[in-house]
Amino acid sequence: MSLKSDLHRHVASLRRYALVLTRDAVAADDLVQETLVKAIAKADTFHTGTDLRPWLFRIMHNTHISELRRARTRSDAGMDLPDPIARECQHTELELKQVLGALDQLPEAQRKPIILIALREMSYAEAARALDVPLGTFMSRLGRGREALRKIVQGVGAGKLAVLKRKEGGE
Amino acid sequence: MKQSDDRGEHADLALDMELMDYADGTLAPEKRAELEARIARDPEAREAVALWRHHDNLIHQAARSADTLPSNLKLEKLERELARKLAQRRVRAALFGPGVRRVAASVVLFAAGWGAHSFVAAPVDGGPAHPYFVGPTLAGHSYYLFGAAQRSDFTGDEIEVALDWMSEQMQRKIESPKLEMLGYRVEGSRVSLIDGQPVAIFYYRSPQDELVTVSMSPHGQSQPGYALQESEIDGSRMAYWTSDDLHYVIITNDAEASLTSLAAAVRP
Structure with missing residues (x-):
């Protein structure tokens, strides 16, 4: 599997994770976007040969924690999920x-x-x-x-x- | 007696790793029957597993609904940018990994850093100066020679496919080096991305099983061209030159090989 297709699958996974975390489609894409921006900035620290997915999820995890700290409270977006x-x-x-x-x-x-x-x-x-x-x-x-x-x-x-x-x- | 901490009254179920594995379908088959017998006798555990699975299914369903979200152009652009950066990182890690550093530590080009866009690397220790585009080939040559983890993208049998791919990547017609005419056989080839520029690299073996590495990289309009020059670094002999719109490099450990003949075959 090529790097591009691997990454594409991982970004789809990040979007799924972000949607459940944030319960809001726009907030989810914002979180994925911020994660990717940070991943680009940190790309030189990625250890080639290690699994890309946990690395990306760890960046999202830390990004989300920072976001929560900033917001203090979780989004009250309620049930804005698309239909199952x-x-x-x-x-x-x-x-x-x-x-x-x-x-x-x-x-x-x-x-x-x-x-x-x-x-x-x-x-x-x-x-x-x-x-x-x-x-x-x-x-x-x-x-x-x-x-x-x-x-x-x-x-x-x-x-x-x-x-x-x-x-x-x-x- | 109920526990007063946050574990609640079913702390034992929460910490039952076999039960967790069973709920997630990751319990080893040889343990499954035993655990199923146990939960058949334990309604609390049975209910816990059923609900864990049910909740997991619901959360999974919610997560999968992200797949129905409209595509996001910003994310797609960032994804492409990250792929490019990671590909560069992979190439750099391969070229500057411990194996290569050991082999090429004394190579002038590496000391100068061919990624710094210098046209000619500054000589160190009185060694010869070489243009920056020699560096990638020397690294690839050394890496392959010392059996590091790098693999060719194309095998020797796939040379035609490789040439099409290279031509597409480099946006110009890439011809085979044609070293077969001199009795060499092609072992593989690859395209590496060096600072955003594709470099086509071919690996050949001489009849004496010596490695010969040939590279072609784009010659930018603002860059100087080079007449054929021969040199020697760390026991590797090399030739490099610029012709038309490509820089060429040949590196070999074959002491008998005529670099001029090899160069003529690569670019008649």
Whole structure:
């Protein structure tokens, strides 16, 4: 695979990651843009022969942290995501909103591992490198984050989902 | 008893790496049956895995929706710029890596830095001066000779394809060096991007299995041209000259080879 096509795939991945991080298409592209500008500036420090993807994601991670520090609070863009590719049914959309809303309630340290793994493009080790943390730290943050997400979603969404599912069941 | 820290009541599930691997489909097959038996007896673990996967699917779906966003010209431009910078970085790393430095440390051109756009490198230690375009070929020659990680983009069998590619990249007709007429066989070729300028490099072997490296690079209108000159650096013999719109360099370790004959074959 050539450098150009590799990079093209990675930029598409960065866009996916940025969209879930920011929940806003314009903010996502801004984040990718800033990441690429920094990557261009740092290109001379890239170790050839190493994997480009964790390097790019690490730049995006650091860029996003700086952005958060500047903004102090996360964007309140709410649900400005484009329509999901597969819109299975009404309760899937509702669940998606609930899960992303719950994801926003997690600390950044737990939120990012969950999103990176959900992209399904990196191993645990690669994702840990992208976040610049040891693998053990990454795994414990991922596990704790997933459990925290489960508890939040179960607590918040159980009632609404039950109503929707009953309706779909013909009640 | 519930834990009071941020791990919550299912801290044991959160730190169960096998369960995590299982949820992500990365658990080793030999461990899968055992774990499935375990979660069959543990409804809490079963529910956790099911929800982790479900949430992961939803987040994945949200992420994939980025693929439906309209293309962004700014991002595309930056992507091309980054690809160019990384390609340059790759070439520089190959040319200035430890292997090459060891071989070429004493080479005047490297000391002067051919990337500095100087037309003639300043002599060091009383050594001979050479124009900047000799540098890339010497580095490529040394790198290949010492078995470093660099690989040719084209094999010897692909010379016609390589010439088409080179002609396209260099926006002028690139002819084969034709060293086959002298009994040499082509081993490979490549195009390197040096400071944004393509350099076509060919690798040949003599009948005695000695390496001969030939390069062609664009001769800019503002650059001086060179009549054929022969030289020797670190046991490598070289010839370089400018003809029409190209600079040519030949480098070999073959003590018997006639550089004049090689040059005549490269550019009759």
